[in-house]
Amino acid sequence: MVGDVVIGDYRDLDTLRAFARGCDVITFDHEHVPTEHLRALEADGIPVRPGPDALVHAQDKGVMRAKLDAIDVPCPRHRIVSDPADVERFAAEGDGFPVILKTVRGGYDGKGVWVVRSSKDAAEPFRAGVPVLAEEKVDFVRELAANIVRSPHGQAVAYPVVESIQVDGVCDTVIAPAPGLDSELAGQAQELALRIAQELGVVGHLAVELFETADGRILVNELAMRPHNSGHWTQDGAITSQFANHVRAVLDLPLGDPRPRARWTVMANVLGGDYPDMYYAYLHCMARDPQLKIHMYGKDVKPGRKVGHVNTYGDDLADVRERAAHAAGYLRGTITE
Amino acid sequence: MVGDVVIGDYRDLDTLRAFARGCDVITFDHEHVPTEHLRALEADGIPVRPGPDALVHAQDKGVMRAKLDAIDVPCPRHRIVSDPADVERFAAEGDGFPVILKTVRGGYDGKGVWVVRSSKDAAEPFRAGVPVLAEEKVDFVRELAANIVRSPHGQAVAYPVVESIQVDGVCDTVIAPAPGLDSELAGQAQELALRIAQELGVVGHLAVELFETADGRILVNELAMRPHNSGHWTQDGAITSQFANHVRAVLDLPLGDPRPRARWTVMANVLGGDYPDMYYAYLHCMARDPQLKIHMYGKDVKPGRKVGHVNTYGDDLADVRERAAHAAGYLRGTITE
Numbered sequence: 001m002v003g004d005v006v007i008g009d010y011r012d013l014d015t016l017r018a019f020a021r022g023c024d025v026i027t028f029d030h031e032h033v034p035t036e037h038l039r040a041l042e043a044d045g046i047p048v049r050p051g052p053d054a055l056v057h058a059q060d061k062g063v064m065r066a067k068l069d070a071i072d073v074p075c076p077r078h079r080i081v082s083d084p085a086d087v088e089r090f091a092a093e094g095d096g097f098p099v100i101l102k103t104v105r106g107g108y109d110g111k112g113v114w115v116v117r118s119s120k121d122a123a124e125p126f127r128a129g130v131p132v133l134a135e136e137k138v139d140f141v142r143e144l145a146a147n148i149v150r151s152p153h154g155q156a157v158a159y160p161v162v163e164s165i166q167v168d169g170v171c172d173t174v175i176a177p178a179p180g181l182d183s184e185l186a187g188q189a190q191e192l193a194l195r196i197a198q199e200l201g202v203v204g205h206l207a208v209e210l211f212e213t214a215d216g217r218i219l220v221n222e223l224a225m226r227p228h229n230s231g232h233w234t235q236d237g238a239i240t241s242q243f244a245n246h247v248r249a250v251l252d253l254p255l256g257d258p259r260p261r262a263r264w265t266v267m268a269n270v271l272g273g274d275y276p277d278m279y280y281a282y283l284h285c286m287a288r289d290p291q292l293k294i295h296m297y298g299k300d301v302k303p304g305r306k307v308g309h310v311n312t313y314g315d316d317l318a319d320v321r322e323r324a325a326h327a328a329g330y331l332r333g334t335i336t337e
Numbered sequence: 338m339v340g341d342v343v344i345g346d347y348r349d350l351d352t353l354r355a356f357a358r359g360c361d362v363i364t365f366d367h368e369h370v371p372t373e374h375l376r377a378l379e380a381d382g383i384p385v386r387p388g389p390d391a392l393v394h395a396q397d398k399g400v401m402r403a404k405l406d407a408i409d410v411p412c413p414r415h416r417i418v419s420d421p422a423d424v425e426r427f428a429a430e431g432d433g434f435p436v437i438l439k440t441v442r443g444g445y446d447g448k449g450v451w452v453v454r455s456s457k458d459a460a461e462p463f464r465a466g467v468p469v470l471a472e473e474k475v476d477f478v479r480e481l482a483a484n485i486v487r488s489p490h491g492q493a494v495a496y497p498v499v500e501s502i503q504v505d506g507v508c509d510t511v512i513a514p515a516p517g518l519d520s521e522l523a524g525q526a527q528e529l530a531l532r533i534a535q536e537l538g539v540v541g542h543l544a545v546e547l548f549e550t551a552d553g554r555i556l557v558n559e560l561a562m563r564p565h566n567s568g569h570w571t572q573d574g575a576i577t578s579q580f581a582n583h584v585r586a587v588l589d590l591p592l593g594d595p596r597p598r599a600r601w602t603v604m605a606n607v608l609g610g611d612y613p614d615m616y617y618a619y620l621h622c623m624a625r626d627p628q629l630k631i632h633m634y635g636k637d638v639k640p641g642r643k644v645g646h647v648n649t650y651g652d653d654l655a656d657v658r659e660r661a662a663h664a665a666g667y668l669r670g671t672i673t674e
Binding site for chain 1: 576577585590591592593594598619620623624627628
């Protein structure tokens with residue numbers, strides 16, 4: 001088949017149905033397709049992977065927290081709050097402010113998330129008319145991610161646990177594997193992700209974003225059921241990429257080896273800067289580092305928008321990090337040499 | 338842009354022109370587009386890379402041999418022959434029969450090539466009405482290929498020299514790098530390919546197929562100016578694949594690092610066998626070897642037709658070869674375990 005790409009509104013069931021008619025199976029690269037539309041497609045006989053009963057846990061943070069509580073997965077202290085006064089009570093029930101507020105649906109990359117320092121700051125999240133989840137602000141030492149892939153017949157593979165470095169609520173850098181991570185804790189994180197996938201019936205890629213605390217615990221921050229920014233390093237750094245394994249899982253094919261191909265792989269996101277045309281920066285980066293892997297998304301460049309990412313790998317972590325950071329910074333225009 | 342694929346006859350200039358109107362630059366994945374059509378596109382102002390003046394050397398074996406003679410590149414003894422009696426004379430000028438006859442245009446994968454043992458066998462090649470090239474049958478110890486990529490601004494990269502194993506005139510297995518190859522001879526082969534690319538004005542990927550003789554010489558067998566079967570191993574075995582570097586060269590971007598990522602990489606072609614449906618064999622191969630890379634072309638399976646290839650890599654050449662041969666054989670149906 002040629003040109004079998006359909007552009008349409010993922011919130012419109014008729015559009016989805018017209019598209020789905022030609023498909024053996026459906027999957028996603030974001031989790032915002034309405035749960036009820038996915039149920040309708042399933043009722044039409046189209047396999048949806050991950051299915052809506054699993055995906056809802058990545059769509060609705062309230063449903064996610066309730067389920068993780070029910071299966072004894074360690075999470076930050078949390079509950080649904082009804083108004084700013086209730087946020088005040090939530091703070092008082094624990095260590096006080098600051099408190100994290102999140103709308104249960106629709107957020108990503110720091111959108112739909114507020115850090116509030118008093119009940120006076122807490123009005124904004126309630127304006128959207130979506131339930132609001134309050135969470136303690138965890139005093140973490142760093143953020144980790146455990147990426148696994150699970151197939152309908154129950155095979156699963158676990159990628160090495162990575163460190164994810166956020167800047168202004170947006171993922172900036174991912175280091176694979178997480179430097180200096182205690183191997184027992186790494187194993188716990190992988191087992192936790194595998195258990196969550198099994199309990200929730202996930203098919204495909206599951207990213208479990210984690211906080212590592214100073215006292216050596218891990219707490220689940222977020223779930224994503226699709227190839228995830230914390231797994232982009234696998235394109236150039238793993239034997240089988242997250243994209244290949246997600247598709248294998250969705251098609252119920254045997255999964256590929258998730259092990260790394262290099263001692264260290266670093267992914268850095270390319271955000272838009274002040275210059276809409278990255279072409280000459282792109283030439284510079286390719287010429288400076290012939291091993292660099294640049295993955296651009298074909299999006300218009302806007303300040304702060306994720307428009308691509310770069311991967312570097314090698315034996316020397318400092319060198320690998322410098323090369324990734326240089327390329328991402330040069331493309332954005334924050335490094336000019 | 339979405340769905341920007343045009344299916345048409347590459348021998349029809351109007352089709353080519355309509356397609357080329359939307360293109361910044363044109364390249365190929367085979368060399369059979371008529372030279373005069375490429376000249377017409379160039380005259381229309383569309384950059385064609387490699388250009389027709391270079392590409393003609395991969396399209397016409399007579400032109401290729403004449404040029405390689407002119408620049409002192411070692412080749413098998415050869416000349417254009419006019420009829421079976423002339424083949425007899427060509428044999429007598431050297432070591433006699435067998436002699437290789439090739440139509441100068443249109444052959445591939447053993448098609449358009451005959452091994453003749455007497456002038457009585459030599460009628461067939463002349464029937465197509467295309468000039469016929471006679472060549473000595475070289476007593477080679479093995480076949481090698483030197484793959485390089487050259488950009489319009491003159492940057493070039495050389496991949497490791499590989500060994501290519503043919504079965505019935507069709508490439509069966511490629512081993513990267515060529516096992517036990519004298520490093521000086523490997524360097525000579527790379528330099529020869531770089532020199533040919535420069536002399537012929539090649540832009541993009543150039544594969545130079547070589548004979549290695551018992552007395553340690555290399556002779557040029559064929560040229561291809563496009564990503565080539567002897568470079569498919571680079572998809573999974575090199576830092577930058579031949580496909581990425583060909584496109585970089587065509588776009589005049591800085592080239593990527595051609596070095597290998599594994600000690601050994603082996604490519605085995607998947608030929609069609611007696612079973613048109615390879616799906617269950619595909620499942621078996623993936624399950625047996627989670628590191629295996631299977632690349633299928635989406636073609637209908639016909640006996641002997643190249644429908645895909647597999648890549649394997651690792652530190653132990655015997656193991657890497659066994660895995661590639663097993664997968665290719667299992668997919669074809671010649672191995673059933």
